[in-house]
Amino acid sequence: MNFKPLFEKAKEVGFEAVQIKYSESKSVDLEVFKGDLDKHEISQSKGLVLEGIYQGKMGKMSTENIDESNFDSWIQTLKASAEAVESEDPVVIYEGDETYQEVEGVYSEALETLSVEAKKKIVFELEERVRNADERIDISEAFYSESNRYVLLENSKGMSLKKRVNHAVLGAHVVAKANDDSRSAFDYIQTNQPQDFNTDELVENVVERGTSMLGAAPVESGKYDIIIENRTSASLLGAFLSMFKAENVQKGLSKLKGKLNDTVANSQVSLIEDPFMEKSPKSTGFDGEGVATYRKSIIDKGVLKTYMHNLKTAKKENVESTGNGFSGGIAHTNLFIDPGEKNLDTMLKDMKSGLFITSLQGLHSGTSAISGDFSLQASGYVVKDGKLDKPVSLITLSSNYLELLGAIDTIGSDLKFTFSYLGSPSIRLNAMSISGK
Amino acid sequence: MLEKKVLEHIINEALDSSADFAEVFAENTMQNTLSMQDSAIQKALSNELKGVGIRIAQGYKSVYGHTNKTDEKSLIALTKDLKTAFSGERVRDVISLGEIQSKNNHNVKVYPNEVDVSEKVSLLKRADKAARLYSKDIKQANVSYMDTVQNVTIASSEAIYVKDSRVRTRLGVSSVASNESDMQNGFNGPGGSYGFEFYDQIDVEEEAREASRIAVTMLYADDCPSKTMPVVIDNGFGGVIFHEACGHSLEATSVAKNASVFSGKKGEKIGSDLVTAIDDGTIVNAWGSANYDDEGLPQKRRVLIDKGVLNSYMVDQLNGKRMSEASTHSSRRQSYRFAPTSRMSNTYIDNGESTFDDIIENTDYGLYARKMGGGSVNPSTGDFNFSVMEGYMIRNGKIAEPVKGATLVGTGKDALKKIDMVGNNLLRSQGMCGSASGSIAADVGQPTIRIASITVGGRKEDAS
Numbered sequence: 001m002n003f004k005p006l007f008e009k010a011k012e013v014g015f016e017a018v019q020i021k022y023s024e025s026k027s028v029d030l031e032v033f034k035g036d037l038d039k040h041e042i043s044q045s046k047g048l049v050l051e052g053i054y055q056g057k058m059g060k061m062s063t064e065n066i067d068e069s070n071f072d073s074w075i076q077t078l079k080a081s082a083e084a085v086e087s088e089d090p091v092v093i094y095e096g097d098e099t100y101q102e103v104e105g106v107y108s109e110a111l112e113t114l115s116v117e118a119k120k121k122i123v124f125e126l127e128e129r130v131r132n133a134d135e136r137i138d139i140s141e142a143f144y145s146e147s148n149r150y151v152l153l154e155n156s157k158g159m160s161l162k163k164r165v166n167h168a169v170l171g172a173h174v175v176a177k178a179n180d181d182s183r184s185a186f187d188y189i190q191t192n193q194p195q196d197f198n199t200d201e202l203v204e205n206v207v208e209r210g211t212s213m214l215g216a217a218p219v220e221s222g223k224y225d226i227i228i229e230n231r232t233s234a235s236l237l238g239a240f241l242s243m244f245k246a247e248n249v250q251k252g253l254s255k256l257k258g259k260l261n262d263t264v265a266n267s268q269v270s271l272i273e274d275p276f277m278e279k280s281p282k283s284t285g286f287d288g289e290g291v292a293t294y295r296k297s298i299i300d301k302g303v304l305k306t307y308m309h310n311l312k313t314a315k316k317e318n319v320e321s322t323g324n325g326f327s328g329g330i331a332h333t334n335l336f337i338d339p340g341e342k343n344l345d346t347m348l349k350d351m352k353s354g355l356f357i358t359s360l361q362g363l364h365s366g367t368s369a370i371s372g373d374f375s376l377q378a379s380g381y382v383v384k385d386g387k388l389d390k391p392v393s394l395i396t397l398s399s400n401y402l403e404l405l406g407a408i409d410t411i412g413s414d415l416k417f418t419f420s421y422l423g424s425p426s427i428r429l430n431a432m433s434i435s436g437k
Numbered sequence: 438m439l440e441k442k443v444l445e446h447i448i449n450e451a452l453d454s455s456a457d458f459a460e461v462f463a464e465n466t467m468q469n470t471l472s473m474q475d476s477a478i479q480k481a482l483s484n485e486l487k488g489v490g491i492r493i494a495q496g497y498k499s500v501y502g503h504t505n506k507t508d509e510k511s512l513i514a515l516t517k518d519l520k521t522a523f524s525g526e527r528v529r530d531v532i533s534l535g536e537i538q539s540k541n542n543h544n545v546k547v548y549p550n551e552v553d554v555s556e557k558v559s560l561l562k563r564a565d566k567a568a569r570l571y572s573k574d575i576k577q578a579n580v581s582y583m584d585t586v587q588n589v590t591i592a593s594s595e596a597i598y599v600k601d602s603r604v605r606t607r608l609g610v611s612s613v614a615s616n617e618s619d620m621q622n623g624f625n626g627p628g629g630s631y632g633f634e635f636y637d638q639i640d641v642e643e644e645a646r647e648a649s650r651i652a653v654t655m656l657y658a659d660d661c662p663s664k665t666m667p668v669v670i671d672n673g674f675g676g677v678i679f680h681e682a683c684g685h686s687l688e689a690t691s692v693a694k695n696a697s698v699f700s701g702k703k704g705e706k707i708g709s710d711l712v713t714a715i716d717d718g719t720i721v722n723a724w725g726s727a728n729y730d731d732e733g734l735p736q737k738r739r740v741l742i743d744k745g746v747l748n749s750y751m752v753d754q755l756n757g758k759r760m761s762e763a764s765t766h767s768s769r770r771q772s773y774r775f776a777p778t779s780r781m782s783n784t785y786i787d788n789g790e791s792t793f794d795d796i797i798e799n800t801d802y803g804l805y806a807r808k809m810g811g812g813s814v815n816p817s818t819g820d821f822n823f824s825v826m827e828g829y830m831i832r833n834g835k836i837a838e839p840v841k842g843a844t845l846v847g848t849g850k851d852a853l854k855k856i857d858m859v860g861n862n863l864l865r866s867q868g869m870c871g872s873a874s875g876s877i878a879a880d881v882g883q884p885t886i887r888i889a890s891i892t893v894g895g896r897k898e899d900a901s
Contacts, residue, residue, distance in 0.1 A: 033694060040500040040522055041776060044515075045488065047505075063485040064505045077483055084471065084481035084554045139696055175696060182698075182818050218892075221663055251474060252577055253613065255620070328480070362822035365811030366844050370613065371620050375844045375894050377822035394820065396663065396846055396894025435663030435894045 006071050007156035010052055013075055017093035018052040019155035021288065022066075026112070030120055030144040032127040037120065038141070050074055051093065054082035058091040060328065092311040096159035097292040100285040105278035106165045108192040112148050118194075119144055122170065126199050130172045133207040136214065138177035139184075145169045147281070159290050167192045167281040169419065172202060176210035183216065183391075185209035190417065192279050209358070216379060216391035218436035225354035225409075225430045226397075227347055227383070230416040232360055233424035237337065239367040239374065240401040241422070244271075244298055245330040246313035253370050255402060256304060264304045265405035270338035271299035273308070275323065277334045282421040284333060286323070293323035293333060299405075308332065336423030340411035344426050347412050349386035351428060356381045356388055357397065372401040378434075395436040404429060438600070439463045439489065443509050444592040445534055450516045451493045452532070452594060455525030458494040458754075460593035462731065463507070464773040466585060469549060473561045473580040476569070481554060490773040491516055495523045497693075497759040501776035534598040537590075540735075543722045545604045545632040549584035552633045557582055560608070560636055567642035568612045571649035574656055577613040580645070582606075584633070587772075591733035595754070599733040605724065605878055606635050607867060610645045614652035621658075621841065623651025623808075623826065628867040628878070630722045651808055651827045654839050661828060661843035661895030667803035668845060669796055669831065669858075669887045674809050674866040676785050676881035679714060681812045682821040682849030687741055689756035689767070689779035690873055698819040698850050699747060707747045708853035711789050714742040716751055718766070718782030724867040725784075725879040727769075731777040734766040741784075742853075753779040771875025778874045785882030789859025793885050796858045798834040804843060804893055805829040805836055812845075819849040844894040852888055860885035 003020050010018040024046045031039035049062045052075075059082030061074065127142035146168035153161045171188030187206040189196060228236065248254040256264060265271075275293035277283050287293055289311050297305050307313075310325025324330050348356065357380040367374040375398040382389040412425035444461050451459035466486040472479050488505035489512060500522045502515045561580045568578040584606040592598045607628025614621050625648040629635050670678060683699075691697040699707060708714075718736030720726050727736050732754050740748050752760065753768035756779055769780035797805065805828065812823035825843040829836050865882035 037498060037522070039776075040519075041502065042500075042515075042518065043503045043774070045503070045505050045774070060480065061483045063487075065485050065487045080554055081481040081483065084478055084558055086477040086558075087475070087479045088477065089479070139694065184815060184818060252615075361815070361820065362811075362813050362824065362844065365813065365824045366822060368622070370622055373842055373896075375824070375842050375896065377820065377844065377846045377894070394846055394848075394892065396844060396892070398663075398842065398844075398894060398896045433663075433896065435892070437665075 010075050016053040017156050019093050021049040022152045023047050024150045026148045028146045030123050032123045032142045052078045053091050054079055057082040057085040090315040093155050094290045095157040096290050100292045103276055103283050103285045106283045111166050111192050114194050122197055129203045134211050136176045136178050136211050137174050139175035141173040143171050161286050165281045170197050172206045174206055174210040178214045181214050183210050183213035213391045216393035218394045219392050221435045223431045224434050225351050226432050227356050227426050227428045229358045230414050230424055230426045233427050234418045234422045238422045239363045242369045244308055246307040246309045249307050255372055259304050263302045265299050265302045266408045267302040268411050269302050270297050272297050272338050273335045275333035280334050280421055282333045287325045289325035291321045291323045334421045339413045339415040339425040343413050352386050354383045356383050395434050438590050447516050449531050451520050452529045454520040454523040456493045456495050456523040457528050458594055460492045462490040462773050463590045466587040468585040471582045476565050488773040493519050497755045503773050532594050538599045540728050543630045547633040563641050564610050564645040567645040568610050568649045571646045572653045574614040574653050575612050575649050576615045579611040581609040597733035599729050601729045603727050605630050610648040612649040612652040614656040621652050621655040623648045628724050630726050655841045658839035658841040660897040661840035662897045663895045665892050667800055668891050670806045672862045672884050673864040676883035677809050679786050680784055680881040681814045684781050684784050687750050689752040692750050693756040693759040702747050706745050708745040709856045710745045711859040712745050712856055713787040716781055716784045720783050723783045723880055725782040730766045730768045731770045732768040737766045739765050751779045769877050775875040781879050783880035788861050788863045788884050791858045791860050796887050800831045803831045805831050842896050846892045855889045856886050857889045858887035
């Protein structure tokens with residue numbers, strides 16, 4: 001669709017600038033449950049987001065009813081939206097940067113064009129292998145979720161940017177059962193290369209995770225040295241991400257306010273954002289506002305170097321946008337705690353005794369992103385003589401995320417990313433308060 | 438909306454395969470949201486959804502496709518793509534749809550689109566002002582408003598051809614209290630299946646002050662001790678404990694696959710005699726109500742647990758086939774982008790006989806959870822975790838000092854058996870429930886209840 005006439009019409013009505021984001025997506029979702037294809041979904045969709053500056057205020061609307069005949073009504077809706085806004089915050093529609101990094105390896109035609117039949121075969125095989133791996137596997141499920149996305153960002157200031165990304169997640173979920181006790185586990189591979197779907201390790205991990213948790217029970221309440229597993233630590237980071245966003249800092253909703261260039265974490269901790277990582281659908285050369293992205297340390301060796309900014313928050317503080325403006329707010333691309341040297345086995349050996357936490361539940365409710373406090377149900381294993389011993393569940397780990405970042409004893413080498421591309425290696429903390437039986 | 442002949446064309450195209458079920462869900466939804474921070478409107482957003490979901494099944498095996506290319510040719514192409522999953526011999530005759538059905542049990546007086554934006558803005562201003570005036574400790578208030586009008590047409594091979602209009606609105610107030618040492622927030626979010634007349638029926642200022650009251654109370658609260666103790670959970674949003682710990686495990690989504698602790702337990706005693714639990718999608722103008730479920734069947738009232746005995750699951754048509762049970766008309770979905778499945782509507786523990794005062798007076802020592810935060814549960818194990826937004830210690834049968842940072846940890850099946858007092862003050866409260874078929878409006882509710890013993894997690898080590 002040609003949006004130039006829309007820009008022209010908006011100018012006639014009195015808009016200073018207008019921007020559109022048009023996206024198209026195609027997805028495939030497959031799930032196999034105990035040998036049967038349980039879910040088979042395909043979709044094709046398109047969406048349009050319009051923003052426009054009218055009398056100094058930003059109006060916004062979105063629609064799936066995309067047709068040139070709606071241009072006039074869109075402009076009226078956009079104008080009404082702008083007129084309702086009272087915020088004196090600066091508004092910007094960006095003219096664009098001179099250069100943008102070309103991001104490699106984020107779209108794979110091989111993935112999009114691989115037949116649905118071939119994808120089904122991968123999922124069926126994975127589920128069958130998991131199901132037959134151990135007689136205690138009571139429920140086995142495998143899933144495949146693929147999305148292909150095209151985005152066009154254009155505005156009346158002449159910016160025109162586009163990108164195409166795709167990726168897929170292949171995963172398995174099990175429930176192991178023995179002696180009236182059930183334990184669930186899951187693991188996954190994320191990639192955009194079909195040849196990465198090597199499931200040996202995946203099968204082994206998910207089966208081991210489920211069966212080894214059978215018979216889990218609380219430990220005594222008390223202080224324990226603990227290691228939080230990589231992906232669990234990454235999920236925990238996700239619950240406190242808003243602290244690093246300038247919009248929350250500026251509104252007094254982050255404890256990191258006024259802490260720029262202060263030590264906010266242990267000197268081993270670096271928090272890195274890398275927008276150019278291969279095979280990640282979050283990787284991009286430009287953010288949602290058209291600002292060129294770049295790799296940066298948010299925390300560098302324990303020191304807070306920058307918040308994540310979009311154009312609006314940057315303008316307020318007279319700094320440059322960090323290229324984190326997405327969907328009207330602030331978001332990360334690929335964000336991770338920089339890995340250290342030691343692998344998990346060495347970390348367990350060094351710790352000798354304590355707890356290995358593999359799961360934290362209630363992350364959307366048992367955490368306060370404003371204060372950093374959290375109190376979460378945890379499960380994992382007792383560590384005895386540097387090895388995993390009996391399984392543990394129904395214990396509670398309570399602390400504060402900033403205190404935790406300050407207290408990290410060791411950072412492992414085993415970086416792993418969540419579905420939302422937050423990453424962490426396993427981390428060790430000493431003398432943490434655990435409530436159990 | 439799609440014409441009848443297009444719907445018939447899609448369904449008959451789908452049934453030209455070994456499929457025995459075909460369904461079309463066409464949707465057009467308008468949503469408006471406003472958000473206020475720093476006492477100024479930050480965003481005013483309108484959103485239009487327009488698309489079609491097509492589901493084809495053989496037995497309980499189904500495929501789903503959705504698109505917003507809603508012309509006949511694109512929809513038939515999608516149907517042809519989907520039906521390749523069922524390549525066997527034809528099992529159903531050609532169908533034709535009857536007259537379109539509709540009903541309106543949830544009368545709306547003032548449609549949101551007829552209300553000027555400025556009226557919505559002044560509503561937010563009233564809430565913001567009341568929240569801030571509550572205390573000088575309130576440093577920030579985030580006020581939000583939403584309205585949605587979802588128009589759907591549902592047609593299926595099961596002689597279903599209905600249209601429904603779901604109108605909802607909700608006000609959200611999140612207050613932040615802070616001093617030199619701490620920052621705490623409180624939330625309150627009343628809503629219903631109403632138009633803008635809803636705001637004449639509630640006390641907007643009082644609802645806003647409630648969020649501030651929680652935030653300020655918690656600002657001066659001590660850390661909660663970690664210990665196993667009796668917990669009194671108050672009425673209203675306290676029902677989230679039942680919703681999360683038991684409700685999800687009674688949905689066919691997990692029961693049908695034997696993935697629930699309550700699978701195969703129908704007719705068995707799963708809770709204390711005091712527990713009767715209801716899921717009722719027909720409550721007039723309630724937040725989680727509708728005229729029809731998302732498979733086009735009329736919404737119903739379901740007695741899930743009757744005096745401790747498991748009476749009914751929540752079942753949709755497809756999972757019903759897997760379980761050899763009829764649908765309980767419990768199928769719901771966020772939008773055409775989601776295949777529907779069994780979900781809760783307005784779910785609550787029914788009234789008992791104790792008064793609130795009886796319950797507190799009969800508790801020597803324990804936690805009084807006045808407002809619950811959110812929670813989560815693993816449906817295969819029933820392990821749950823809830824945060825307490827506003828809590829107090831109970832000492833010698835009296836409510837004592839406020840405590841913060843408490844979480845309740847346990848399993849659903851144990852907690853149900855340990856409910857030893859149920860109050861007579863049933864209240865429902867609004868929430869958004871996220872699960873397989875997306876995020877949907879759902880009421881939780883209960884009278885004040887007591888759980889005889891449950892693990893409380895907190896930051897204070899000494900539990901005396």
